[in-house]
Amino acid sequence: MKTFCGVLLCYQLVIASVLALDQVLLVEEWLQWKNQHKKGYRTKGEERKRHSVWLANREFVSSHNSEWEEHGYSLSLNQFADLTDEEYTGLLVGHSYPDYEDNPLVTKFRSGRDLTSHDLPNSIDWRTKGVVTSIKNQNSRQCNSSYAFAAVGSVEGAWALTRGSLTRLSEQNIIDCSVPYGNMGCRGGSVFSSYLYMVNSGVSTYSCYPYRGRQSYCSYTSNCTCAKMSGMVRIEFGNETDLQAALATVGPVAVTIDGSSKAFRFYSQGVFDWSGCSSTKLNHPLLLIGYGYTYVESVYTEYWLLKNSFGTNWGEDGYFRLVRNQFNQCGIASDALFPTL
Ligand SMILES: *[C@@H]1O[C@H](CO)[C@@H](O)[C@H](O)[C@H]1NC(C)=O
Ligand SMILES: *[C@@H]1O[C@H](CO)[C@@H](O)[C@H](O)[C@H]1NC(C)=O
Numbered sequence: 001m002k003t004f005c006g007v008l009l010c011y012q013l014v015i016a017s018v019l020a021l022d023q024v025l026l027v028e029e030w031l032q033w034k035n036q037h038k039k040g041y042r043t044k045g046e047e048r049k050r051h052s053v054w055l056a057n058r059e060f061v062s063s064h065n066s067e068w069e070e071h072g073y074s075l076s077l078n079q080f081a082d083l084t085d086e087e088y089t090g091l092l093v094g095h096s097y098p099d100y101e102d103n104p105l106v107t108k109f110r111s112g113r114d115l116t117s118h119d120l121p122n123s124i125d126w127r128t129k130g131v132v133t134s135i136k137n138q139n140s141r142q143c144n145s146s147y148a149f150a151a152v153g154s155v156e157g158a159w160a161l162t163r164g165s166l167t168r169l170s171e172q173n174i175i176d177c178s179v180p181y182g183n184m185g186c187r188g189g190s191v192f193s194s195y196l197y198m199v200n201s202g203v204s205t206y207s208c209y210p211y212r213g214r215q216s217y218c219s220y221t222s223n224c225t226c227a228k229m230s231g232m233v234r235i236e237f238g239n240e241t242d243l244q245a246a247l248a249t250v251g252p253v254a255v256t257i258d259g260s261s262k263a264f265r266f267y268s269q270g271v272f273d274w275s276g277c278s279s280t281k282l283n284h285p286l287l288l289i290g291y292g293y294t295y296v297e298s299v300y301t302e303y304w305l306l307k308n309s310f311g312t313n314w315g316e317d318g319y320f321r322l323v324r325n326q327f328n329q330c331g332i333a334s335d336a337l338f339p340t341l
């Protein structure tokens with residue numbers, strides 16, 4: 001070999017073929033990913049653009065995962081892997097803090113005299129009590145509706161706890177009909193505005209008013225009304241002890257967090273902990289359904305357990321664990337509400 005091409009050239013040939021093999025594997029992985037997430041692109045140019053966005057996201061995910069023990073959670077190339085950061089954050093909802101003080105429908109949560117976290121159970125998982133419906137997919141390429149999923153999920157929980165049986169309720173009802181209360185259909189909204197609507201009109205069962213993932217005219221009929229609300233209770237801003245008490249003594253709670261980070265977007269499993277998350281700039285409502293702790297290699301970590309609306313391919317089969325009692329991380333207790341029926 002040496003006599004023909006010299007050491008340097010041989011070296012280059014070897015590198016080139018290794019790179020080529022890498023490229024082939026990458027293309028294979030891209031095709032697999034597209035197939036798994038049922039992605040198709042209209043033009044060659046669009047496909048090229050998406051592929052390069054995907055490659056950059058793939059780089060982010062694998063570099064995070066190569067040191068995942070440091071982070072305590074891992075990431076995966078889920079359905080959002082072909083979106084730019086701007087496209088992804090465009091799928092979240094805006095948020096502004098409602099004026100709770102002057103609203104007669106809102107009361108502030110009181111955990112009771114001298115209640116501390118030591119008086120509360122070490123862990124709670126409302127799924128085991130049969131008051132949480134299965135994971136749904138808001139299909140956020142088309143509809144920024146996480147607010148409706150969080151609000152409806154909390155009413156499903158409260159309704160199941162009073163009725164003793166779980167009924168799936170309608171997010172589409174909220175998307176189509178709550179616009180006069182401050183929501184914007186598929187362009188975002190809040191748990192608070194959804195609650196105002198449900199105090200006034202109640203909410204349909206899911207079977208009567210199934211999800212379409214597009215805003216449409218309000219086709220609500222009163223014979224389908226299921227749960228009606230009487231008001232809402234809010235958690236004091238940032239108070240994770242109150243939030244824990246509400247969750248332990250009342251039921252699931254609707255929260256709004258900062259879900260704009262790449263780490264949240266690609267979250268796969270473990271206890272999410274990223275101090276760069278904002279506690280005040282909120283943009284993604286979810287349903288808080290429990291809390292607990294892990295104890296691994298002498299490290300004790302407390303977490304919140306949440307139900308997201310990104311389908312079962314995201315996170316832990318659609319669920320999310322977020323570090324708890326870590327300075328109100330991601331704003332978990334910044335705007336937390338639960339319904340009263
Ligand atoms: C989602 O909301 C953002 C603004 O928050 C908007 O730019 C975007 O167009 C919305 N998406 C859809 C599908 O309406
Ligand atoms: C409610 O009423 C609508 C029309 O008024 C009807 O189409 C629908 O079947 C009714 N649903 C139930 C559950 O009775």
Ligand SMILES: *[C@@H]1O[C@H](CO)[C@@H](O)[C@H](O)[C@H]1NC(C)=O
Pocket residue numbers: 110111112236239240241242
């Ligand atoms: C949270 O609320 C409890 C009362 O429920 C209070 O004792 C505690 O000081 C509050 N914590 C903070 C950080 O404000």
